[in-house]
Amino acid sequence: MSAHAHDLAAEQHEDHGHHHKETFVTKYIFSQDHKMISKQYLITGLFMGIIGIGMSLIFRMQLAWPDKQFPIYEVLLGKWGLDGVMDPSVYLALVTIHGTIMVFFVLTAGLSGTFSNLLIPLQIGARDMASGFLNMVSYWLFFLSSLIMVMSLFVEAGPASAGWTIYPPLSALPQAIPGSGAGMTLWLVSMAIFIASSLLGSLNYIVTVINLRTKGMSMTRLPLTIWAFFVTAIIGVVSFPVLLSAALMLIMDRSFGTSFFLSDIYIAGEVLHHQGGSPVLYEHLFWFLGHPEVYIVLLPALGITSEVIATNARKPIFGYRAMVASIIAIAFLSTIVWGHHMFVSGMNPFLGSVFTFTTLLIAIPSAVKAFNYITTLWKGNLQMNPAMLFSIGLVSTFITGGLTGIILGDSALDINVHDTYFVVAHFHLVMGISALYGLFAGVYHWFPKMFEGRLMNKNLGYVHFWVTAIGAYGVFFPMHFIGMAGLPRRYYTNTAFPYFDDLADVNVIITVFAFIAAAAQLVFLYNFISSMFFGKVGPKNPWKSNTLEWTAEVKHIHGNWDGPIPSVHRWAYDYSKRNEDDSDYVVPGQDFVPQVLPLQDKEEEMDH
Amino acid sequence: MTAFLVVLVIVLFGVALWQMAKIFELSKPESDTTDQIANDQDNQINGKLMLMFVGFIYVLAFISHYKWSKVFLPQAASEHGVDIDQLWLISMVLIFVVGIITQWLLHYFAFKYRGRQGQKATFFADNDKLEFIWTIIPVIVLAGLIIYGLFTWSDIMNLEPDEDPMVVELYAYQFDWRARYSGTDNVLGDANVRLIEGANVLGIDVTDPNSQDDVVVSELHLPVGKKVLFKMRSQDVLHSAYMPHFRAQMNCVPGMVTQFAFTPTMTTQDMRMNEDMVAKVQDINNIRREKSKVLEANGDEALAPYEFDYLLLCNKICGNNHYNMQMKIVVETQEEFEAWLAEQKSVANTLVVQ
Numbered sequence: 001m002s003a004h005a006h007d008l009a010a011e012q013h014e015d016h017g018h019h020h021k022e023t024f025v026t027k028y029i030f031s032q033d034h035k036m037i038s039k040q041y042l043i044t045g046l047f048m049g050i051i052g053i054g055m056s057l058i059f060r061m062q063l064a065w066p067d068k069q070f071p072i073y074e075v076l077l078g079k080w081g082l083d084g085v086m087d088p089s090v091y092l093a094l095v096t097i098h099g100t101i102m103v104f105f106v107l108t109a110g111l112s113g114t115f116s117n118l119l120i121p122l123q124i125g126a127r128d129m130a131s132g133f134l135n136m137v138s139y140w141l142f143f144l145s146s147l148i149m150v151m152s153l154f155v156e157a158g159p160a161s162a163g164w165t166i167y168p169p170l171s172a173l174p175q176a177i178p179g180s181g182a183g184m185t186l187w188l189v190s191m192a193i194f195i196a197s198s199l200l201g202s203l204n205y206i207v208t209v210i211n212l213r214t215k216g217m218s219m220t221r222l223p224l225t226i227w228a229f230f231v232t233a234i235i236g237v238v239s240f241p242v243l244l245s246a247a248l249m250l251i252m253d254r255s256f257g258t259s260f261f262l263s264d265i266y267i268a269g270e271v272l273h274h275q276g277g278s279p280v281l282y283e284h285l286f287w288f289l290g291h292p293e294v295y296i297v298l299l300p301a302l303g304i305t306s307e308v309i310a311t312n313a314r315k316p317i318f319g320y321r322a323m324v325a326s327i328i329a330i331a332f333l334s335t336i337v338w339g340h341h342m343f344v345s346g347m348n349p350f351l352g353s354v355f356t357f358t359t360l361l362i363a364i365p366s367a368v369k370a371f372n373y374i375t376t377l378w379k380g381n382l383q384m385n386p387a388m389l390f391s392i393g394l395v396s397t398f399i400t401g402g403l404t405g406i407i408l409g410d411s412a413l414d415i416n417v418h419d420t421y422f423v424v425a426h427f428h429l430v431m432g433i434s435a436l437y438g439l440f441a442g443v444y445h446w447f448p449k450m451f452e453g454r455l456m457n458k459n460l461g462y463v464h465f466w467v468t469a470i471g472a473y474g475v476f477f478p479m480h481f482i483g484m485a486g487l488p489r490r491y492y493t494n495t496a497f498p499y500f501d502d503l504a505d506v507n508v509i510i511t512v513f514a515f516i517a518a519a520a521q522l523v524f525l526y527n528f529i530s531s532m533f534f535g536k537v538g539p540k541n542p543w544k545s546n547t548l549e550w551t552a553e554v555k556h557i558h559g560n561w562d563g564p565i566p567s568v569h570r571w572a573y574d575y576s577k578r579n580e581d582d583s584d585y586v587v588p589g590q591d592f593v594p595q596v597l598p599l600q601d602k603e604e605e606m607d608h
Numbered sequence: 609m610t611a612f613l614v615v616l617v618i619v620l621f622g623v624a625l626w627q628m629a630k631i632f633e634l635s636k637p638e639s640d641t642t643d644q645i646a647n648d649q650d651n652q653i654n655g656k657l658m659l660m661f662v663g664f665i666y667v668l669a670f671i672s673h674y675k676w677s678k679v680f681l682p683q684a685a686s687e688h689g690v691d692i693d694q695l696w697l698i699s700m701v702l703i704f705v706v707g708i709i710t711q712w713l714l715h716y717f718a719f720k721y722r723g724r725q726g727q728k729a730t731f732f733a734d735n736d737k738l739e740f741i742w743t744i745i746p747v748i749v750l751a752g753l754i755i756y757g758l759f760t761w762s763d764i765m766n767l768e769p770d771e772d773p774m775v776v777e778l779y780a781y782q783f784d785w786r787a788r789y790s791g792t793d794n795v796l797g798d799a800n801v802r803l804i805e806g807a808n809v810l811g812i813d814v815t816d817p818n819s820q821d822d823v824v825v826s827e828l829h830l831p832v833g834k835k836v837l838f839k840m841r842s843q844d845v846l847h848s849a850y851m852p853h854f855r856a857q858m859n860c861v862p863g864m865v866t867q868f869a870f871t872p873t874m875t876t877q878d879m880r881m882n883e884d885m886v887a888k889v890q891d892i893n894n895i896r897r898e899k900s901k902v903l904e905a906n907g908d909e910a911l912a913p914y915e916f917d918y919l920l921l922c923n924k925i926c927g928n929n930h931y932n933m934q935m936k937i938v939v940e941t942q943e944e945f946e947a948w949l950a951e952q953k954s955v956a957n958t959l960v961v962q
Binding site: 072088089092162163167168169170173176177178262263264265266267271276277278279280313314315316317318319320321322344345346349352353356357360361363364367368370371372373374375377378379380381382383384385388389392395396399400403404406407410411412413415416418419420455456457458459460462466469470473474477478481482484485486488490491492493494496497498499501502503504506519522523526527530535536537538539542543573575576577578591606 | 614618621622625626629632641642643644645646650651653654655657658661664665668669672676677678679680681689691692695696699700702703706707710711713714715717718721722723724727728729730731732733734735738739742743746747750753754757758760761762764765766781782800801802804811840843844845846848850852853855856857858859861862863864866868888891892895896911914916919921922923924925926927928929930931932934
């Protein structure tokens with residue numbers, strides 16, 4: 001199959017000389033080149049990230065100092081922040097849109113979209129995605145959905161505010177909350193378009209990985225990044241359509257009088273005609289995507305980490321086959337655990353038992369991954385580049401956040417911490433912070449591939465990492481404690497309960513750390529933008545990596561390789577491999593063996 | 609003004625960074641293509657920082673426990689709550705041990721094997737035995753946890769037929785709670801939102817004989833030591849009946865009746881005397897006194913001193929006043945409870961037109 005792909009790619013190469021006439025529009029806007037599309041994804045994702053993180057700072061201020069007035073509220077929130085007092089409805093809108101933007105727009109599109117696009121063709125040795133046109137459409141649909149989501153912030157009654165999970169009936173009835181009017185309509189439209197974009201992207205990734213691998217690039221020689229992107233795309237294709245159907249049914253319930261999710265409702269002085277639907281059905285449909293979504297966010301980050309850790313440890317990733325098996329096991333299990341979000345939703349308790357069982361099973365491949373990362377560091381020669389720091393940071397938060405998952409996945413224990421800040425702390429560490437670290441690791445590591453050889457400033461990178469690392473733990477570690485004190489999430493203020501008065505100082509500390517961590521992101525933004533234009537051009541293969549992308553041209557050309565596509569002779573992790581007689585590295589004086597190098601003299605062939 | 613200051617601070621921060629980056633650049637004697645790639649000095653510094661960081665995590669964990677373990681919920685006030693707390697403790701000890709060890713290994717290795725010129729990494733790609741060990745250990749430990757958890761869960765959720773609990777309805781609406789006692793027959797009368805009219809806010813079917821002795825109240829009283837079966841309904845959107853001190857929670861779903869049962873074991877008085885609770889309440893009152901000083905200085909009303917009561921909170925986002933949807937729960941002796949219930953008016957006395 002891959003031999004055929006090679007021929008095909010060679011043919012593409014034949015006529016690639018005709019493509020050089022590019023206008024500004026075809027090069028920068030409606031580009032079909034995967035490298036440009038990946039940059040478009042990244043920059044849109046970062047822009048959405050600024051909005052999402054900015055929102056979290058505003059509501060963190062409200063939570064820390066609920067009875068203080070901040071004129072900044074009036075500046076930013078307008079009529080919902082009059083005299084510096086935040087309105088409860090806009091608080092709910094902020095947490096809703098923060099969640100939506102961070103999960104979907106930053107960590108799904110910004111992370112997976114960016115790096116799948118950049119790395120799949122480059123690391124498997126393809127000239128571009130299987131369909132450049134679909135790829136372009138996918139990005140522009142994502143852009144459109146981002147635009148609609150941002151527009152929804154400006155509608156009169158406010159944006160969607162029923163929580164990022166938008167459970168009906170709250171999200172279905174404008175009488176229940178002002179944000180469920182036009183704001184929710186735009187949210188649903190935006191998400192429907194987002195799903196279309198995600199599906200086009202995922203199908204393209206799958207087809208590309210299966211069909212366009214270069215000669216010699218068998219599945220077992222793929223870098224773990226590609227395995228992660230490939231499996232992520234499969235989960236996306238399996239689960240996103242279910243969210244689309246839920247969104248469509250919700251649209252029907254809202255606008256066309258159906259009763260999929262609504263029944264027996266009396267609100268604002270009248271009984272609604274809806275009869276026979278069930279909100280629990282919506283919860284099932286939502287979490288059938290919602291849980292795999294966690295892994296859609298996390299797996300690419302883990303894939304990036306695998307690659308970055310191996311490269312910078314100058315060691316092969318430990319247990320390659322186990323890592324692949326873990327990715328596949330996690331992907332499979334992720335589709336049968338959604339019920340752990342619903343232990344106290346009113347579904348049959350027997351189902352709760354089943355989902356506890358499957359959920360705790362997922363800890364096994366996750367543990368294997370964590371141990372394998374740690375073993376990869378063991379006896380390495382660690383090059384502490386910023387990407388490496390973020391990868392180690394990811395393993396740390398993945399462990400910390402993952403461990404509390406053992407508690408939340410246990411239905412009996414979930415009863416009392418369900419929907420408290422304990423959950424918020426757990427998922428922010430395990431998917432939010434971990435995936436963001438993966439995103440940063442990827443940006444620092446592959447910046448030269450995106451911006452024609454330029455490197456980001458490492459010292460600013462170090463400042464960025466260490467301040468973020470301290471800030472992230474400072475925010476989310478104490479948060480477990482207020483959750484264990486029984487504090488529910490999504491409360492606009494806790495002052496209605498004197499019982500929670502002693503949590504006020506913890507909330508202040510969390511907010512202070514949040515601001516510190518956010519300030520560090522300004523360092524990153526500055527570094528990103530200035531390096532884009534003025535970054536030092538490094539060597540062609542700055543991290544001395546084995547993978548194919550570093551053999552591609554530094555200058556961006558359509559087709560990636562000026563000459564023929566290189567063929568692959570080995571897996572991606574022959575770092576510090578020595579001769580049979582242990583006299584020197586396989587390639588004398590060089591501790592890495594690029595995938596394009598055939599088996600050397602005196603080299604022992606290994607089956608991984 | 610503040611907005612301007614904020615913008616100014618951000619701009620100055622940016623300028624400072626820009627200058628810092630410039631200084632970094634100028635301080636470099638030679639400029640070659642690899643100067644943005646980690647060198648031995650970077651590896652040294654960041655390796656050591658890794659070791660300090662694991663210290664930071666430990667210190668943070670220690671300080672958090674030292675300072676804030678007092679905010680935790682007090683001992684469980686229900687029968688099954690004790691089992692949950694037991695399981696919680698075991699799981700917590702387990703994850704702390706695993707967390708402390710793995711974080712140490714991760715950061716210590718990052719420190720110990722920090723890159724040095726001439727250091728050779730070991731080519732170590734596979735070891736079936738090792739991988740088998742750290743697959744099988746989580747399997748065994750998790751199997752234990754799963755079995756323990758599942759037994760606890762089914763004990764809590766499955767009602768034995770011979771238990772004969774007192775049936776109470778919890779009714780949620782934006783943004784308050786009502787409780788309905790099933791009366792002497794221990795059977796709740798039929799109800800539906802379509803029957804809501806005037807004073808009949810729960811939509812009780814007043815023609816149903818079972819509903820005649822039902823009692824609707826806005827404060828939940830429970831007799832200690834008696835199993836209560838809560839039947840939950842919602843009038844409008846999803847709510848969640850969360851009673852943290854009893855380790856109890858169940859969503860209220862419009863269109864269906866959900867349920868949760870538990871046996872309270874401590875009266876409100878008992879809990880007020882509980883050592884941890886006394887300390888917590890004292891702490892809260894100190895905070896409130898401090899706050900009141902500021903309030904009074906501004907001519908506002910001081911905060912009332914706080915006295916502990918069990919709470920029912922809404923724990924599912926339900927609208928603008930979600931943050932203040934609560935009901936007081938009073939747990940008392942059987943006699944006190946019966947006396948209180950006798951004072952309440954039944955449906956027959958309030959809603960049924962004579």
